[in-house]
Amino acid sequence: MLYNYYMKKPIVWLSAAMLVACLSLGAFAQMTVVRVDGTKIYLDISDEKTAPTKGSTFKVVLFSETLTNPKTGKNLGEVYKYSSIGTITEVQPLYAIGELKDTKKIAVGQQAVLEVIKPVAVGEPAATDEEIPPSSRSKIVYKPIEQTVISLTEADVTAAGAKNIITLDDKNQVWVLSRAENETLKPEMTYALPADKKGITLSAGSVKEGLAQIFVSVFTEGRGTITTLVLENKNGTLENTATLPYFVKELGCGANKKMWSQRPFIVDANPGNAREIVFEKNKFVASGATFNTRHNWLQGLNYYPVEKADTDNLIFTASNGTLRMMMDNGKRAESKDLFGSTPLRMSYKQEILKFYPSIQVFGKPGQATLVAVENGTKLGLLSATFGQYHNGKVHFLEYQKGRLQVTDTIKLDGVLHDTACTDTAILTAESLADGTSAVVEILK
Numbered sequence: 001m002l003y004n005y006y007m008k009k010p011i012v013w014l015s016a017a018m019l020v021a022c023l024s025l026g027a028f029a030q031m032t033v034v035r036v037d038g039t040k041i042y043l044d045i046s047d048e049k050t051a052p053t054k055g056s057t058f059k060v061v062l063f064s065e066t067l068t069n070p071k072t073g074k075n076l077g078e079v080y081k082y083s084s085i086g087t088i089t090e091v092q093p094l095y096a097i098g099e100l101k102d103t104k105k106i107a108v109g110q111q112a113v114l115e116v117i118k119p120v121a122v123g124e125p126a127a128t129d130e131e132i133p134p135s136s137r138s139k140i141v142y143k144p145i146e147q148t149v150i151s152l153t154e155a156d157v158t159a160a161g162a163k164n165i166i167t168l169d170d171k172n173q174v175w176v177l178s179r180a181e182n183e184t185l186k187p188e189m190t191y192a193l194p195a196d197k198k199g200i201t202l203s204a205g206s207v208k209e210g211l212a213q214i215f216v217s218v219f220t221e222g223r224g225t226i227t228t229l230v231l232e233n234k235n236g237t238l239e240n241t242a243t244l245p246y247f248v249k250e251l252g253c254g255a256n257k258k259m260w261s262q263r264p265f266i267v268d269a270n271p272g273n274a275r276e277i278v279f280e281k282n283k284f285v286a287s288g289a290t291f292n293t294r295h296n297w298l299q300g301l302n303y304y305p306v307e308k309a310d311t312d313n314l315i316f317t318a319s320n321g322t323l324r325m326m327m328d329n330g331k332r333a334e335s336k337d338l339f340g341s342t343p344l345r346m347s348y349k350q351e352i353l354k355f356y357p358s359i360q361v362f363g364k365p366g367q368a369t370l371v372a373v374e375n376g377t378k379l380g381l382l383s384a385t386f387g388q389y390h391n392g393k394v395h396f397l398e399y400q401k402g403r404l405q406v407t408d409t410i411k412l413d414g415v416l417h418d419t420a421c422t423d424t425a426i427l428t429a430e431s432l433a434d435g436t437s438a439v440v441e442i443l444k
Contacts, residue, residue: 030113031044032109033107033109034350035108042095043097043098046094052088052091052096054091058114060086060106062082082113086100087099132409136408140425140443142179146435147435148431148436148437149417151418152165152418152429153202153420154204155212157214158188158189160211163422164177165185165439167437172192172199174192174202175190176188176189176238194218198218199218200346201299201418202216203249205258208279213230213284214231215229217249224265227244228248229242230243242284245263246277246286247261247298247299253362254422261275261277261286261298262274262275271298293316294314299355300359302315302359304361313327321338322339323359323397333402334403334404335397339356339373341375358419360419360426367398371419372395373416376391389415391415393409393416394428414429414433414437416429424443426441
């Protein structure tokens with residue numbers, strides 16, 4: 001057996017200038033262009049909380065640029081260039097068809113935004129989320145580090161018992177950190193990924209004897225491949241000692257976690273089943289231990305006896321944003337809340353690969369606790385493509401009465417890309433607006 005935020009938005013009173021901006025941008029829902037056929041545009045609406053209706057109007061985002069104050073250097077947000085207005089003519093469960101007269105500049109993978117008719121009145125406060133009770137869980141928030149962390153974990157890399165925090169940032173750097181005084185993190189080692197590879201996620205653990213190995217899954221865009229680099233501590237320096245033809249992600253907590261692999265792109269953009277990584281005959285290989293991922297990436301799922309002690313359940317993030325758990329009888333339990341917000345996406349051929357934040361599970365089999373994160377969006381605008389997420393929440397869930405129910409929530413100040421599970425805590429990093437990240441340990 002194997003043992004991701006609604007933001008409480010501050011009340012903001014809109015001035016006349018802000019009203020103009022809101023009316024011109026609207027309160028948008030995001031969609032992805034998946035096909036262009038003459039004047040018809042096919043839009044993926046599978047992630048939408050509110051589906052468009054026939055007659056709704058939309059615009060396609062052609063490009064964006066960052067608006068910066070030249071004197072202060074302050075980032076003022078994104079400025080978007082849109083297409084002309086189109087109209088939704090047909091709505092299916094997972095996609096919609098829109099008509100747009102000029103589609104010359106429209107391409108697969110671009111984002112479209114659906115205009116919502118309801119205006120915001122001058123002087124009307126912005127909507128706020130339902131009040132969330134304070135959590136009783138203790139947490140440690142380390143002082144911010146100069147990186148935007150997109151994945152992290154804990155393992156003994158510098159020495160036995162070191163319990164290093166290992167991070168992957170958006171600049172393709174892997175960092176090995178140690179805990180220091182006054183809740184600070186001290187850099188011990190670093191490794192720069194090759195320039196042609198984009199880091200997706202990292203994991204770490206002792207698959208072979210000795211100090212932990214770091215597994216960094218990367219996407220090579222030019223070749224359209226996903227592989228995993230194995231990094232090891234060689235006399236105080238991180239070295240790439242192997243490259244595996246798999247996507248690799250850890251599942252489990254602390255000493256009980258294992259490295260699982262899957263073949264990427266076995267069916268179009270879908271990955272294969274999970275196989276445990278072991279070290280045999282002086283190399284890392286995928287073993288015979290396996291489970292069916294139902295073509296979900298290992299990022300954004302887990303496998304654990306949640307329903308009852310003697311049966312492992314597959315828990316994964318569905319494309320509509322809910323958490324789903326496959327039951328022993330073949331049916332599924334689902335969360336009412338949505339957790340499908342994901343800042344990390346890759347373009348593969350004509351597909352957008354979504355790597356959801358990890359789902360953690362811990363506790364007594366049959367009475368387990370699940371952990372998922374959710375990110376809010378700035379004005380609900382284009383969050384998936386242009387990184388407009390801000391503020392995240394860590395939700396704790398339990399299986400109750402046939403449903404995955406949220407039982408506790410921790411609100412944080414930054415975007416949450418991923419989580420990890422240690423022997424004593426849930427580990428995450430809130431990426432802040434100034435480009436730094438604060439690593440957070442939430443005690444179990």
